Amino acid sequence: MSKLRKFFKLKSDRGMILLTGVMMLSFLGLFGSVILSRMITDADASMRRVVTARAFYLADAGIQWGRKHLVTSSTAITLGPTTVGSGTITVEISNTSIKFNGSNVNVYRIESTGTVGESERVIEEFRRRGGGTDKDFLLWREMVDDGF
16 A cells, blocks of 8 residues: 555545646646746846836937037027927937136037936036137036936
């Protein structure tokens, strides 16, 4: 007599197949629900990364827009908000004149905000213009908000 029969004190194996089948189906159902939950979580994280990347690229495009504006005008201004695709861009340009080696140098701050849904990315850039030329030079560029 097997140990299992002694434990349950069964006289036949007819009920064991049903019990084993129910246990296996329960295990497979639990395993399937865990896998499904994991897939949903991964898809959600992947979508957040895509949206955050779109917001970054919009903010970067706003920096380019601000640079283009500085070529034609050196005034402080707010550009936007402008809708591009599924997001918006807002660019703020401010300027300050500082003395450097005995001459005035114009320093421009371009802050660009890209927003897609609830994700927002901010990039800030400082540029220098002066020294008797219309060329501008990048002084500092920083991603202020990384979106995570």
